[in-house]
Amino acid sequence: MLEAQDRVGGRTLNHTFEDGTAIEIGGQWVGPTQDRLYALAAELGVEHYPTWDEGENLLHRDGRLIRYTGESFGLPPHVIAELGLAQWRLDRLARSVPLEAPWSAPKADRLDGETAASWIRRNVRTALGRAFMRVVIEAVFSAEPEDISMLHFLFYLHSGGSLDLLTRTGGGAQESRFVGGSQLVSIRLAERLGDQVVRLGRPVRAIGQGEGGTVVSGEWGSLEAGEVVVAVAPAVIGRIAFDPPLSGRRTHLYAKMPPGYVIKCSARYERPFWRDAGLSGQAGSATHPLAVTFDNTPDGYEGGVLMGFLEGAHGRRASALTAAARRDLVLDGFATYFGEQAREPLEYVDQDWAEEEWIRGGYGAHLGPGTWTHYGHLLREPEGRIHWAGAETSAVWNGYMDGAIRSGERAAAEILAAGAA
């Protein structure tokens, strides 16, 4: 197991505050139907607890804060009705997209021929409804509706169950968190495998394959292997020199799977003061760059942690700021939603996943228009002795930790089957 970085975990990463409290600055949640992640965590003794989900949520709109609970999202009834209809259409269409072969969905060419943005424009008519859908898509994909093929949007909904399941906290993909932080799953697994198996700081620069096997090499030396599993993010696969070179078609597939843009931002406070005001810490805004926030206080911690995402264009703009200006922008978001106290945290940390040289973006890659129908069949197709894993290759929970585990199991099964044949 050759890892480019000096740590395991990929797009999961713990951060330890000065007082020893660990939070996640990468992927973190686990929820219903993510059975493979639950199973692996249980096997490794990593426990989980419910994400904080008590109190009222906030919608920030036209400079006002609207408190709500339940399904209303603080929106007016006609917008709720419109969004409800759109969601019904989306989930119905999503169910028609076969997870193993999205290109064979009814009207796949047409759906893959447009962006989620143009579909929403036709199917959601109010400015508020459109703005809300944009925030939801940015929160789910860390990419903008114009980036994403409508077919990919539908596949992704189906892959994770439904729009509701993807966006919910309780009962959805944000339902639970891991004790000690999600990276602990990878850390424990690496400990079990040991240093002889898991080699850190070994960027793979070249993979050659011939009749007899493969040679994987880098500045650190080289290794021989019968079969190779490549499980890096699609955006960085092109940095590996393959011999023979990858086919033009596969190169184009990865050229059409750009990563999302997200900066995940966390602030630690002496107390979770927003809870005193009856607030859940969950806020959404169509105008403030910090469009989505959560109470990310670990279970049993006496302090408080607010977390928010700078997604898509907001993330790119914030990445061009100085660290201090970015901190101010984020704290302004927290203060707008939860009060002036939020401007003075004990600690602040943010993580820009596009700046990670061996990852280049989070949460994961999305498929632009025309990609599933033209290149999708290559996603899991081995090239000789090279197999492809990673969250983006999974049919179920694509883009999530659970999908990453499933992809590893699938790649392992491929190799075992090849050995048996």
Added chain:
Amino acid sequence: MLEAQDRVGGRTLNHTFEDGTAIEIGGQWVGPTQDRLYALAAELGVEHYPTWDEGENLLHRDGRLIRYTGESFGLPPHVIAELGLAQWRLDRLARSVPLEAPWSAPKADRLDGETAASWIRRNVRTALGRAFMRVVIEAVFSAEPEDISMLHFLFYLHSGGSLDLLTRTGGGAQESRFVGGSQLVSIRLAERLGDQVVRLGRPVRAIGQGEGGTVVSGEWGSLEAGEVVVAVAPAVIGRIAFDPPLSGRRTHLYAKMPPGYVIKCSARYERPFWRDAGLSGQAGSATHPLAVTFDNTPDGYEGGVLMGFLEGAHGRRASALTAAARRDLVLDGFATYFGEQAREPLEYVDQDWAEEEWIRGGYGAHLGPGTWTHYGHLLREPEGRIHWAGAETSAVWNGYMDGAIRSGERAAAEILAAGAA
């Protein structure tokens, strides 16, 4: 001048037939307003001649061949009317896109939020009109309408003048050809610069920059330079290890500029037999994979050369075939349009640009939805001592040889201005 390959010319490439006749298997044409290309060719003594454009053109439709001349394209009047209206709208919209800053066009967000495919679906209602637009876009971009941001489509039309100018032979971008083949321009320029300046077979693997200058290196060794111009295709920029690493934003820009897919196919015959039948050699089909053909016989040559493109999905499918099956497919196209004689050429050659390891696709890169508005301003913005050139960075004739020359002149001016400051 460090060139990865053992030849100059990039996406232009001559092929010499057994009898010594040179044709182009890459970019080839020059036309009105491509002043910088005309000027450079003249300076280097490379002459040009009109592309063969006599005789009737063919539209292949529903298994029938329809002969036409002029502007009718062999289409029924109601389709001509519909396409004429669409073209008028396109050219009017295109003129509103500022070439130096497409993101500042009126309604840029909306135009960049959809694909050319969804715009065409709304604005062209007949199946035949839509099929025709698809063939035109594939011929111009070597990519499908669903791949391309509508804003990029409009920018590109404006960059080259108008849809008419881009697609015409006489009076348009296909008007003339170079004596000896277009690669001769680069070959002559390299000869003038000499071996001390032009170093072939030197793939650049790393570019480091500091206060004092830059270090450019590869397996061949390293060189120091005050400033560096990177003029490789966007799809392969990521193969260079930059130190400090490129910003996440710039990495994402290139991740959202996939190349087109095109296989350019040529067959040589004893005579240009189609001319005897009053045909120009120019055919278009919405059903045969070889969707666009030309008479590519060099001026004064007694033999005949037919050339055709396998674009986009047709190219990808054909690339998966054996060389013999691909040849049969292409010759079947020529025979369908020009008669059975076409099945037996003296020679056949094709070039799949996606398989070129240092280029990875032709004719060039296109911008998917959301890219111009979110990343476009980075396209020509230097990163310290690194400057960006290549056809994709040009405001005028973007994607063409003329644009490539303009981009080089612009990058040189940047460096001179930096030196003067």
